[in-house]
Amino acid sequence: MKYIIAPSILSADLARLGDDVKEVLDAGADVVHFDVMDNHYVPNLTFGPQICSALRKYGIEAPIDAHLMVTPVDDLIGSFADAGATSITFHPEASKHIDRSLQLIKSRGCKAGLALNPATPLNVLDYVWDKLDMVVIMSVNPGFGGQSFIPSALKKISALRAAAVKNGRDDLIIEVDGGVKPNNIGEIASAGANMFVAGSAIFGSDDYRKVISSMRSELEK
Ligand code: DX5
Ligand code: ZN
Numbered sequence: 626m627k628y629i630i631a632p633s634i635l636s637a638d639l640a641r642l643g644d645d646v647k648e649v650l651d652a653g654a655d656v657v658h659f660d661v662m663d664n665h666y667v668p669n670l671t672f673g674p675q676i677c678s679a680l681r682k683y684g685i686e687a688p689i690d691a692h693l694m695v696t697p698v699d700d701l702i703g704s705f706a707d708a709g710a711t712s713i714t715f716h717p718e719a720s721k722h723i724d725r726s727l728q729l730i731k732s733r734g735c736k737a738g739l740a741l742n743p744a745t746p747l748n749v750l751d752y753v754w755d756k757l758d759m760v761v762i763m764s765v766n767p768g769f770g771g772q773s774f775i776p777s778a779l780k781k782i783s784a785l786r787a788a789a790v791k792n793g794r795d796d797l798i799i800e801v802d803g804g805v806k807p808n809n810i811g812e813i814a815s816a817g818a819n820m821f822v823a824g825s826a827i828f829g830s831d832d833y834r835k836v837i838s839s840m841r842s843e844l845e846k
Contacts (some may be wrong), residue, residue, distance in 0.1 A: 630846045631646065631656040631690055631800070632674065633824030635671060642676070643683035645828070653834035655840070656688045658802070658822045659710070660770075663695035666719045667768035674701070674708035676772045681709035692740060692802065694767045695719060698726050706733035714738035714761050714800075719725055727756040738800070742766060743775050748786055759820065760785060763785045764813075765782045765803030770824040774804030775778075778818045786817025807836060811843040 634652045636646040646657055654718035659677060664670040677689060688711035695701055696719035705713055713730045717739050720726040730737035738759035739749065743766060750760065762785065782799060789797040800820035801813050810821055823839065830836045 636824035636828035663786035674704040677708035759798035782816040801812040
């Protein structure tokens with residue numbers, strides 16, 4: 626199984642974002658995780674589509690995974706698709722019409738996903754399996770980097786992997802977001818996840834390559 630490591634730029638050096646993103650990609654990261662917060666759906670404010678297009682203009686070619694923690698979501702879906710996002714995920718609580726928002730993402734040629742907060746049940750996926758490329762299991766409450774991994778996420782990841790298989794979606798990407806570190810990435814993968822967001826663990830280190838390599842070696846065990 627291919628594992629995807631997606632550093633969250635929430636913890637990057639924002640004053641030199643373009644270079645920091647280039648460095649983390651050179652150090653072996655696969656995808657840029659782009660945390661969009663609106664001080665409404667979550668109590669924090671980050672960056673919008675202009676920053677995403679600025680990264681593209683700066684020469685970042687890697688996939689950009691836009692994690693929308695905003696309400697309403699639909700207008701920003703179009704803007705992020707235009708800005709060069711490759712995948713777009715949103716929280717079901719933040720959209721009045723989940724099926725429509727997913728369709729909108731797909732119609733713009735991006736991978737689509739739902740992001741489930743720690744207390745959000747898996748049954749929100751019941752009628753949209755065919756529209757999901759990925760599901761994000763939030764292992765912290767959204768809004769801030771640097772929080773601790775909530776252990777109940779492991780059980781949820783296993784249940785999600787089983788449900789995906791049962792629904793004929795063996796190809797579903799299970800992305801885990803929050804508190805992922807070299808010392809827990811192995812058990813998160815064993816539970817069934819294959820895409821790992823890490824903000825503080827990677828950008829908080831002075832050697833990105835070393836952290837990413839240690840994550841990969843935990844994944845290979
Ligand atoms: C939280 C964000 C996460 C966060 C992860 O709302 O969605 O992507 O930045 O940061 P760490 O890895 O520091 O928990
Ligand atoms: Zn995120």
